[in-house]
Amino acid sequence: MNDIGYGLFLKRERLISDLTFKRLCGKKLFPITVEDYEQAAKSLLKALFIREKYSKLAYHRFPRTTAQFLRSAENAKYLNSVLLFLINFVPSNHCADICPCPHKGEDPYSMNDIPENLDFELKMRDGIIYVYDNAEALSKNRPRCLPYPDLETFAMDLSHVLAMIADGPTKTYCHRRLNFLGSKFYLHEMLNEMAELKELKGVPHRDFYNVRKVDTHIHAAACMNQKHLLTFIQSTYKTDAERVVLDKAGQRLTLKQVFNNLNMDPYDLTVDSLDVHAGRQTFHRFDKFNSKYNPVGASELREIYLKTDNHIKGEYFARLIKEVAHDLEESKYQHAEPRLSIYGRSPEEWESLSHWFIQQKVHSPNMRWIIQVPRIYDIFKSRKLIANFAKMLENIFLPLFEATVNPQKHKELHVFLKYVTGFDSVDDESKHSDHMFSYKSPKPEQWTTDDNPPYSYYLFHMYANIMVLNNLRKERGLSTFQFRPHCGEAGSITHLVSAFLTADNISHGLNLKKSPVLQYLYYLAQVPIAMSPLSNNSLFLEYSKNPLREFLHKGLCVSLSTDDPMQFHYTKVSTNNIREALMEEYAIAAQLWKLSTCDLCEIARNSVLQSGLSHQEKKHFLGADYLKDGPEGNDIRRTNVAQIRMAYRHETLCNELSFLVDAVKSEVLGSQPE
Numbered sequence: 275m276n277d278i279g280y281g282l283f284l285k286r287e288r289l290i291s292d293l294t295f296k297r298l299c300g301k302k303l304f305p306i307t308v309e310d311y312e313q314a315a316k317s318l319l320k321a322l323f324i325r326e327k328y329s330k331l332a333y334h335r336f337p338r339t340t341a342q343f344l345r346s347a348e349n350a351k352y353l354n355s356v357l358l359f360l361i362n363f364v365p366s367n368h369c370a371d372i373c374p375c376p377h378k379g380e381d382p383y384s385m386n387d388i389p390e391n392l393d394f395e396l397k398m399r400d401g402i403i404y405v406y407d408n409a410e411a412l413s414k415n416r417p418r419c420l421p422y423p424d425l426e427t428f429a430m431d432l433s434h435v436l437a438m439i440a441d442g443p444t445k446t447y448c449h450r451r452l453n454f455l456g457s458k459f460y461l462h463e464m465l466n467e468m469a470e471l472k473e474l475k476g477v478p479h480r481d482f483y484n485v486r487k488v489d490t491h492i493h494a495a496a497c498m499n500q501k502h503l504l505t506f507i508q509s510t511y512k513t514d515a516e517r518v519v520l521d522k523a524g525q526r527l528t529l530k531q532v533f534n535n536l537n538m539d540p541y542d543l544t545v546d547s548l549d550v551h552a553g554r555q556t557f558h559r560f561d562k563f564n565s566k567y568n569p570v571g572a573s574e575l576r577e578i579y580l581k582t583d584n585h586i587k588g589e590y591f592a593r594l595i596k597e598v599a600h601d602l603e604e605s606k607y608q609h610a611e612p613r614l615s616i617y618g619r620s621p622e623e624w625e626s627l628s629h630w631f632i633q634q635k636v637h638s639p640n641m642r643w644i645i646q647v648p649r650i651y652d653i654f655k656s657r658k659l660i661a662n663f664a665k666m667l668e669n670i671f672l673p674l675f676e677a678t679v680n681p682q683k684h685k686e687l688h689v690f691l692k693y694v695t696g697f698d699s700v701d702d703e704s705k706h707s708d709h710m711f712s713y714k715s716p717k718p719e720q721w722t723t724d725d726n727p728p729y730s731y732y733l734f735h736m737y738a739n740i741m742v743l744n745n746l747r748k749e750r751g752l753s754t755f756q757f758r759p760h761c762g763e764a765g766s767i768t769h770l771v772s773a774f775l776t777a778d779n780i781s782h783g784l785n786l787k788k789s790p791v792l793q794y795l796y797y798l799a800q801v802p803i804a805m806s807p808l809s810n811n812s813l814f815l816e817y818s819k820n821p822l823r824e825f826l827h828k829g830l831c832v833s834l835s836t837d838d839p840m841q842f843h844y845t846k847v848s849t850n851n852i853r854e855a856l857m858e859e860y861a862i863a864a865q866l867w868k869l870s871t872c873d874l875c876e877i878a879r880n881s882v883l884q885s886g887l888s889h890q891e892k893k894h895f896l897g898a899d900y901l902k903d904g905p906e907g908n909d910i911r912r913t914n915v916a917q918i919r920m921a922y923r924h925e926t927l928c929n930e931l932s933f934l935v936d937a938v939k940s941e942v943l944g945s946q947p948e
């Protein structure tokens with residue numbers, strides 16, 4: 275805090291927020307009774323304790339400020355029962371470990387220094403992988419001391435949050451607090467906009483263009499835009515027309531034959547005939563959207579250009595991704611976290627994906643990888659590819675446990691996992707499931723019907739395995755993974771409850787709009803949300819109705835992401851041949867919502883915080899103290915976010931949390947005999 279103006283600001287701001295608060299919430303005008311307020315505060319704190327518990331267990335992040343207030347609430351001897359959870363195990367250092375990017379000149383695919391094999395035994399039970407020291411321990415069913423989740427406790431925790439989102443007084447309380455946060459920001463903007471701008475003008479060398487931005491949600495198979503894909507297809511045809519590129523039911527076809535069969539000449543292709551862009555026809559039609567992944571509607575072209583395990587060993591797909599990566603490296607300040615798919619159809623998928631990654635040399639310093647798991651058990655089951663849901667989970671997770679326990683036996687997967695930072699769960703959320711997830715639900719081994727399990731069932735089992743895996747990897751000094759599901763894009767708001775417990779951060783979060791309690795909880799716990807308003811505009815929500823601006827202003831931790839540049843973005847090339855879908859996303863948001871530079875840089879800062887970039891990179895991009903909350907943690911010379919803004923955010927969050935803790939404390943004091 276080197277600026278005198280900032281001190282003045284703080285005093286003025288505090289005065290205004292105090293006055294406003296008294297006017298809005300002063301005793302006489304307090305909209306709900308004191309008992310209701312205390313009850314709401316208690317429920318909200320309990321929900322935060324629950325999230326903190328699951329975050330710690332999986333090495334997910336939880337904001338320090340909120341944690342400090344929870345400790346203070348604990349001191350009020352409150353809610354001790356909540357802390358008796360699962361197994362008595364709380365990791366002491368609960369921060370995700372992410373491998374630093376290899377230095378220039380280092381071989382990112384090096385197979386040296388791979389840890390020794392441990393030869394532990396692994397066995398799936400109730401859909402969760404258990405680790406045993408040896409065969410004897412396995413036969414006696416004595417698993418290694420790692421935290422294993424307990425479905426019954428989880429179901430209880432889930433039902434607590436589910437009950438509170440429907441509780442009248444809690445809804446009223448959260449609704450009012452959110453309105454207050456919106457109005458308070460409006461006031462902040464009116465008073466401090468010019469002061470923020472003045473601060474930014476004083477920062478040498480840094481502006482919106484050269485602050486670091488991460489595209490926090492993007493699918494690898496759609497990471498290139500339509501024009502890029504079109505030019506790529508045409509260029510391969512020029513050089514590779516006679517190359518055998520497809521094996522169709524035993525029949526080998528050259529690129530020329532493929533296009534002949536489709537009755538087209540690649541030279542005549544346009545983005546219109548390529549037809550991969552979403553638009554009016556895809557609104558509320560996820561099925562139509564999915565078919566947009568097929569260029570000119572032909573699944574053969576998807577197979578040739580957008581798959582990793584095809585006849586040409588995924589070469590074209592790798593080249594496309596590397597061209598996108600090259601653009602990012604050239605632009606220097608942009609990073610992306612593309613999703614690659616693991617389906618759970620067979621246990622060989624991991625070997626094949628890591629082999630592709632290493633053979634095709636796909637690593638880029640500007641990319642970190644996320645594994646997306648589509649929720650399509652029902653499809654595999656109906657095709658008789660798997661016997662039950664547990665088999666799908668086993669195909670997804672067992673290879674990861676094996677590579678962690680015996681990395682010497684799975685060298686390629688071990689190396690690939692260094693660059694994988696998380697897992698995503700994807701599919702159409704608006705698909706309804708008749709099953710209500712509870713502890714009485716059939717275990718994954720018994721889930722043998724053709725029906726797809728509900729969203730929360732998927733989330734719990736993915737979280738549970740990631741949690742055990744992270745603890746095992748932490749023990750070995752290996753990197754850990756974040757769970758970052760698509761959530762709240764459509765469908766039931768209960769999805770957001772499951773993710774509140776299980777996810778490090780989420781993509782979309784649109785439905786938070788519909789639940790004041792969840793929206794307020796996501797604010798208090800600063801759960802990062804990667805939002806993609808352009809994607810929503812073609813699928814589920816018109817741009818003008820998108821809540822991003824509102825969420826940002828209230829102080830939710832939102833970032834901007836592209837989702838699928840192939841389907842949604844236009845920007846083609848700039849002077850140095852760079853395609854900039856992410857900039858298109860920022861530019862449109864800025865224009866439509868009149869976002870200030872400080873707003874944009876705050877979103878960019880959030881995107882780096884939220885991302886799976888390593889601690890070292892975050893220090894470099896945001897400042898050495900980025901882990902500290904408030905202005906202390908902000909290096910304006912790197913982030914271009916005004917200290918006034920940082921102070922405002924920090925003070926506002928502290929205020930909200932202190933109301934909750936005060937309510938609980940006053941209850942404890944009130945209940946003590948005089």
Ligand SMILES: [Zn+2]
Nearest residue numbers: 491493760837
């Ligand atoms: Zn997506």
